[in-house]
Amino acid sequence: MKAVVLDGLVLGLQFGLLGVGLTLVYGLGGVLNLAHGQLAVLGAMVVALRMDAGSPAVLAVLTGLAAAGAVGLLLDRTLLQAVYRRRGESRVLLGLLLMLGVAFMIEGFLVWRYPIESLRLRIGGDPVDILGVGMRTGSLLASAIAVGTGAALVVFFRLTPLGKAVRSVIQNEEGAQLCGVNPAMVRTLVLALSGVLAALVAITRSMTSPVPVDAGIDLTILALIVAVVGGLGSVSGAFLAGVLLGIVNTVSAHYIGTYVTTIVLLGAAAVTIVLRPSGLLGMGRE
Amino acid sequence: MAEATTTEQPELPATTRPVATVGKATGSVVRAYAPIAVVGVLAALLPLHYGDSRSMMRLIIGGVLFAAYVVGFNVIFGSTGQLFLCVGALAGLGGYASAILSDRSGLPVVLALLVAGGLAAVVGGLLSWIAVSRSLGVIFTGIVTLAFSLAFHNLLLGQRDLTRGETGLVVDAGSDSFLGERVPPYYALLALVLAYLVIHRALQRSRVGWAFRALRDDEIAAELTGVDVKLYRVLAGVLGSAMIGLAGALYAHTEGFISPSTYAFGEVDVRVLVMLAFGGIGSLLGPVIGSAAFTALDEWLASSNEYRLIIYGAVIVVLFLGFPQGVAPSVHALVQRLRRRTSGARRRN
Numbered sequence: 318m319k320a321v322v323l324d325g326l327v328l329g330l331q332f333g334l335l336g337v338g339l340t341l342v343y344g345l346g347g348v349l350n351l352a353h354g355q356l357a358v359l360g361a362m363v364v365a366l367r368m369d370a371g372s373p374a375v376l377a378v379l380t381g382l383a384a385a386g387a388v389g390l391l392l393d394r395t396l397l398q399a400v401y402r403r404r405g406e407s408r409v410l411l412g413l414l415l416m417l418g419v420a421f422m423i424e425g426f427l428v429w430r431y432p433i434e435s436l437r438l439r440i441g442g443d444p445v446d447i448l449g450v451g452m453r454t455g456s457l458l459a460s461a462i463a464v465g466t467g468a469a470l471v472v473f474f475r476l477t478p479l480g481k482a483v484r485s486v487i488q489n490e491e492g493a494q495l496c497g498v499n500p501a502m503v504r505t506l507v508l509a510l511s512g513v514l515a516a517l518v519a520i521t522r523s524m525t526s527p528v529p530v531d532a533g534i535d536l537t538i539l540a541l542i543v544a545v546v547g548g549l550g551s552v553s554g555a556f557l558a559g560v561l562l563g564i565v566n567t568v569s570a571h572y573i574g575t576y577v578t579t580i581v582l583l584g585a586a587a588v589t590i591v592l593r594p595s596g597l598l599g600m601g602r603e
Numbered sequence: 604m605a606e607a608t609t610t611e612q613p614e615l616p617a618t619t620r621p622v623a624t625v626g627k628a629t630g631s632v633v634r635a636y637a638p639i640a641v642v643g644v645l646a647a648l649l650p651l652h653y654g655d656s657r658s659m660m661r662l663i664i665g666g667v668l669f670a671a672y673v674v675g676f677n678v679i680f681g682s683t684g685q686l687f688l689c690v691g692a693l694a695g696l697g698g699y700a701s702a703i704l705s706d707r708s709g710l711p712v713v714l715a716l717l718v719a720g721g722l723a724a725v726v727g728g729l730l731s732w733i734a735v736s737r738s739l740g741v742i743f744t745g746i747v748t749l750a751f752s753l754a755f756h757n758l759l760l761g762q763r764d765l766t767r768g769e770t771g772l773v774v775d776a777g778s779d780s781f782l783g784e785r786v787p788p789y790y791a792l793l794a795l796v797l798a799y800l801v802i803h804r805a806l807q808r809s810r811v812g813w814a815f816r817a818l819r820d821d822e823i824a825a826e827l828t829g830v831d832v833k834l835y836r837v838l839a840g841v842l843g844s845a846m847i848g849l850a851g852a853l854y855a856h857t858e859g860f861i862s863p864s865t866y867a868f869g870e871v872d873v874r875v876l877v878m879l880a881f882g883g884i885g886s887l888l889g890p891v892i893g894s895a896a897f898t899a900l901d902e903w904l905a906s907s908n909e910y911r912l913i914i915y916g917a918v919i920v921v922l923f924l925g926f927p928q929g930v931a932p933s934v935h936a937l938v939q940r941l942r943r944r945t946s947g948a949r950r951r952n
Contacts, residue, residue, distance in 0.1 A: 349742055396920065396924070406684075409742050410741050411924075413741075413745065414919060414923045415924065417873075417876075417919060418916045418917065418918075418920035419916065419920065421912050421913070421915050422913050422916035422917055423916075424916075425910055425911070425913035425914075426910075426913055428912065429912075429913065534869075538749075538753065541746060541749075545746055576758075576760055576761035579754070580757050580761075583751075583753050583757075584750070584754065586746065586747075587746075587747050587750040587751070587754075590739060590743045590746060590747050591733055591737055594737065594739065
């Protein structure tokens, strides 16, 4: 049981990181990034291809992160400009549909060119004993990266001027503008950041299990569930929801079965929307 | 379309008022239903040309099936703006319910079909009711219905006793009766689509159609003029879901084999969305135009299966970015504008 919960925690931290990227983009511009998982896989595939080409792992990882960030930035500067020009429901709908199209384009391209590629980072070292459970080094490193990134994000959003600018745009775009914050700049920055975070999730995930080229849809759906349960637009909510759902996931998969687990997670998202649309830590903003 | 709400006078009988759909505004019954008759005649002649080729008939049957799905989705999404991302799941609910009821319980096929349609209507109505009563926006309606879709797919895979999981289910009932050969199934599905189109047209011309247009143009204004927005949304949800469920069920019997991938999100919902966007959201014949165009495209892309996904993605992006009203209506509007360049026919949205 203890081992299962610890495994769930490791998974949950990754879930959290996955949700954060999606939740930030939605909070800022009202764009539900349905290509989030595909961006993550894109980053992971760049890493895998660089490593196949003989590049050292660290360099390959950095290239992968940069590539996903660059695609995020590119999307913001091109397609999403048309979305930001709209207001209300029509902005939300257009953003959702465009990113769905982008998701297919990325996934279609990757599966077409590299149908059997997958990323698996092998982290050496003996299992480390934690609370009497032998944890693999890969899991620990992945969790450490997730916790470190989460802490860095919290510091960034609470303490730095730029982070505060981002939060101000999430809370009130016009008010932020009046205070001299440029929402367009903030959005571009956050889309790039979200791409990097997505790729980071896929890369840390590959430390415990392989990430195949067609994992994008599953990752997007997980990100969506986590972001919804945590409250769209809430960073700490995403992490809380991620950890909770990660533990629920492994416990349920271990004791009940995998197919029920997926239904449980989806049900969690649906129930959250129906009972408390603002999520666990949302700000009541729809 | 925005003018329709401001000039609305609920006392007038529907027929004396212009019908603001694609095409010229006219109250004449003949002119209102003529397009459906034309589509019916043209489609009925297709087997004469392609009837010899089994693969072509298969393709065309698929196209007609999707036309039925898209009409149902159009009633829900096009008329009342509810983003139902569970077309495949509703069709699958109908398909599996009808197959299991008729094969296992020995229910007559016609009865099983009706039960299947009713079941889909109940589930769709429930989803719609949840969305409306919790006033979920487009995004949350999309997520809830998507969650339902994926959960349903997992349920199909998991309940192996009932559904046989991935292996799929052979549907015996119906194959030996009136749905036996290859061409009759085509006519069965075609009749269904034509019936759906007639229902949709009748709706558009009735009080309900006015309510739909009013609440789509401006929800608050509609509410203020006395349109029960919630009621009409749920009504659209029930009716559209029944159409989708019945189509999925009929297909199960004509095809004789169903599997979870027959009704998977990626197989059904994505295509339905693209087809409707191409044909024109909310328009009567948009579903027909869209499904015909993409069935042809599928045939054309048959040899290049690998990058079909890229093309679909690109089409979604281009369509929603460049032709928010759909390609067919845009072309139509262009022709109209060229014909009479006098008045500045500005079309918002």
